Amino acid sequence: MNQNPDLLTLRSVSKSYGTVAVLHDIDLSIRDGEFLTVLGPSGSGKTTVLRLIGGLEPLTTGDIRLDGQDISRMPINKRPFNTVFQDYALFPHMTVSGNVGYGLSVRHVQRKEIARRVAEALELVQLGRFADRFPAQLSGGQRQRVALARALICRPRLILLDEPLAALDLELRRQMQEFLKSIQREIKTTFLFVTHDQEEAIGMADRICVMQAGHIRQLGTPHELYYKPNCEFVARFFGENNLVAGKLGPVQGEQRPIETALGRLICSITDQPHLKAAPEGASAFAAFRPEALHLADATDGDNRFSGIIADLAFAGSSTVATIKAGADNAAQRLRLRTPSRIGGSALRSGETVALSFAPHEGHLVLA
Amino acid sequence: MNALPRPSTIFLAAITTLVAVLLYSPLFVPIVSSFFTISHGDVDWSSPTLSTYRALAENHDILTALRTTLIVGLCTVVLSVVSGTLLALYYHGRRSGRSILQFIIFLPFLMPPIISGLALLIFFREIGLERSLLTVVIGHTVFVLAIVYRTVLMRLQSMSRTLVEASYDLGATGWQTFWRIILPNLSSAMVGAAILAFALSFDETMITILVTGTQSTLPVRLWAMMRLGFSPDINALVALILMFTVLLCVLAARFLIPRQMATERS
Numbered sequence: 001m002n003q004n005p006d007l008l009t010l011r012s013v014s015k016s017y018g019t020v021a022v023l024h025d026i027d028l029s030i031r032d033g034e035f036l037t038v039l040g041p042s043g044s045g046k047t048t049v050l051r052l053i054g055g056l057e058p059l060t061t062g063d064i065r066l067d068g069q070d071i072s073r074m075p076i077n078k079r080p081f082n083t084v085f086q087d088y089a090l091f092p093h094m095t096v097s098g099n100v101g102y103g104l105s106v107r108h109v110q111r112k113e114i115a116r117r118v119a120e121a122l123e124l125v126q127l128g129r130f131a132d133r134f135p136a137q138l139s140g141g142q143r144q145r146v147a148l149a150r151a152l153i154c155r156p157r158l159i160l161l162d163e164p165l166a167a168l169d170l171e172l173r174r175q176m177q178e179f180l181k182s183i184q185r186e187i188k189t190t191f192l193f194v195t196h197d198q199e200e201a202i203g204m205a206d207r208i209c210v211m212q213a214g215h216i217r218q219l220g221t222p223h224e225l226y227y228k229p230n231c232e233f234v235a236r237f238f239g240e241n242n243l244v245a246g247k248l249g250p251v252q253g254e255q256r257p258i259e260t261a262l263g264r265l266i267c268s269i270t271d272q273p274h275l276k277a278a279p280e281g282a283s284a285f286a287a288f289r290p291e292a293l294h295l296a297d298a299t300d301g302d303n304r305f306s307g308i309i310a311d312l313a314f315a316g317s318s319t320v321a322t323i324k325a326g327a328d329n330a331a332q333r334l335r336l337r338t339p340s341r342i343g344g345s346a347l348r349s350g351e352t353v354a355l356s357f358a359p360h361e362g363h364l365v366l367a
Numbered sequence: 368m369n370a371l372p373r374p375s376t377i378f379l380a381a382i383t384t385l386v387a388v389l390l391y392s393p394l395f396v397p398i399v400s401s402f403f404t405i406s407h408g409d410v411d412w413s414s415p416t417l418s419t420y421r422a423l424a425e426n427h428d429i430l431t432a433l434r435t436t437l438i439v440g441l442c443t444v445v446l447s448v449v450s451g452t453l454l455a456l457y458y459h460g461r462r463s464g465r466s467i468l469q470f471i472i473f474l475p476f477l478m479p480p481i482i483s484g485l486a487l488l489i490f491f492r493e494i495g496l497e498r499s500l501l502t503v504v505i506g507h508t509v510f511v512l513a514i515v516y517r518t519v520l521m522r523l524q525s526m527s528r529t530l531v532e533a534s535y536d537l538g539a540t541g542w543q544t545f546w547r548i549i550l551p552n553l554s555s556a557m558v559g560a561a562i563l564a565f566a567l568s569f570d571e572t573m574i575t576i577l578v579t580g581t582q583s584t585l586p587v588r589l590w591a592m593m594r595l596g597f598s599p600d601i602n603a604l605v606a607l608i609l610m611f612t613v614l615l616c617v618l619a620a621r622f623l624i625p626r627q628m629a630t631e632r633s
């Protein structure tokens with residue numbers, strides 16, 4: 001994966017509508033063949049990024065390069081990208097095969113060739129039987145697949161998908177996630193997939209680009225984002241997390257302590273040079289996942305503190321405890337997640353317990 | 368479904384029926400009476416006959432007027448649908464100047480016809496255009512343009528903007544997008560607008576009287592006949608026009624109901 005060259009590069013791209021800036025100085029490289037997900041809350045500028053790449057909106061500043069060539073001014077119908085629109089944008093007056101073949105027929109490809117490739121594309125999305133239906137006669141999931149077939153028939157270098165699954169119900173969404181992923185592997189095309197759903201992002205992406213308020217906050221594999229978030233926003237947005245505020249202590253090799261209301265917590269800073277460089281006394285958070293927190297036993301030396309179990313919730317495969325810790329066992333709210341056991345949990349609501357997490361499972365984010 | 372108690376429903380139904388009968392029954396009197404002869408000012412109900420229709424078919428004045436009306440109607444339809452569609456396309460998505468344009472387009476439709484007619488008459492005289500069928504066609508076009516423009520614009524606005532974007536995205540040129548995506552999605556609105564425009568042109572009287580030359584359209588002809596007294600073939604004529612207009616309106620409604628709804632029902 002890492003050897004793949006960059007397909008598309010955005011360099012200091014910004015976008016304003018009138019005086020309102022919606023994207024600020026975005027730098028982003030998309031690798032050839034990857035499934036890159038843009039994740040962010042609604043209004044963070046995800047659609048705008050997609051529209052700039054697709055050529056539906058002009059850039060305010062910066063440039064977009066395809067294989068190193070500046071394409072910022074290339075008209076939309078010349079760009080070798082195709083979009084799956086959020087509302088699918090199927091042409092209501094054309095049949096499924098008319099829709100799918102449109103991209104070829106406007107390029108004056110021969111009729112026979114069009115028919116062959118339409119059949120092939122419909123086969124790929126498993127809609128062969130529906131070739132002569134009109135969009136109004138299809139279900140949401142089927143329309144979705146027509147839109148996908150229509151986008152990939154021209155063999156684009158990059159397929160842009162704007163929250164394509166948002167309108168589907170949960171079960172269908174799961175199926176479509178797997179389906180999209182398998183198609184992407186089969187046709188080996190780069191996908192740029194926009195979503196506001198972090199579970200969807202974790203499940204599908206090779207890499208995730210987290211956006212907030214028109215900025216890219218972090219770009220990395222789901223694993224990197226989960227275990228090494230580089231800012232408070234990502235740490236809170238991406239999966240459940242415990243964040244405890246404090247002041248940084250002196251660097252100790254690959255670890256660094258932080259003085260918090262729970263006492264001194266030692267966290268890992270492996271591969272995070274900016275945390276090594278941060279001055280002593282700087283405000284930061286210790287961050288550790290609910291599944292990293294556990295009842296302390298005699299072997300746990302570091303990161304020990306006590307708390308009261310305020311609430312226990314059975315959530316199927318796991319059980320989640322809400323814990324109050326810190327001064328008077330009230331200042332800090334934490335979550336602890338353990339696998340559920342048939343005999344019930346060892347935890348009791350209202351109990352005071354000793355808790356701990358391993359230093360290598362804690363990390364730091366600057367405030 | 369029915370929130371009202373039963374007695375008030377019955378009461379409401381009775382009132383509605385009464386109002387409907389009072390308002391609309393005059394429309395059916397000519398149809399019925401066109402099949403009977405009138406003698407001594409009374410309708411002779413005993414023997415239905417087609418004689419009024421026969422008399423109508425032999426009335427050359429009326430037949431000529433009918434032909435004129437059809438010619439004017441067709442020319443008006445072509446002119447107003449083409450220019451109304453172009454205006455709608457041009458001003459769709461354009462903020463500046465649109466409200467002024469709409470105001471101007473709607474003015475002749477909303478003003479009393481006699482004012483519109485007089486304004487046109489003065490205009491034609493100023494520019495030295497002889498009164499003829501051409502001036503009638505221009506007058507009718509100015510009159511019905513608002514309907515065509517509004518109908519097409521509404522369809523354009525209900526069309527998802529992403530359809531056009533998707534077309535470009537798939538590699539189509541602006542021209543291809545127009546012919547293959549925009550126009551097909553407008554066509555039923557354009558047909559509906561054409562039918563409405565024709566129906567409006569068909570019975571337009573006031574403007575026509577003012578701007579026509581020597582030729583009369585059907586309503587103008589009728590107007591003239593009425594002044595000379597009531598003849599039975601007028602009954603037949605009114606009945607025919609009434610049925611024709613109803614047919615047109617049913618057709619127009621068919622085309623103006625969005626396609627989506629039509630398919631969902633079937």
Ligand SMILES: Nc1ncnc2c1ncn2[C@@H]1O[C@H](COP(=O)(O)OP(=O)(O)O)[C@@H](O)[C@H]1O
Pocket residue numbers: 017020022040041042043044045046047048049
């Ligand atoms: N055409 C536009 N004119 C003005 N503001 C816009 C326009 N399109 C988007 N915006 C603004 O840009 C911001 C980002 O929008 P968008 O890219 O659609 O976000 P997302 O897709 O992440 O929900 C929003 O605050 C939105 O209001």
Ligand SMILES: [Mg+2]
Pocket residue numbers: 046047163
């Ligand atoms: Mg969006």
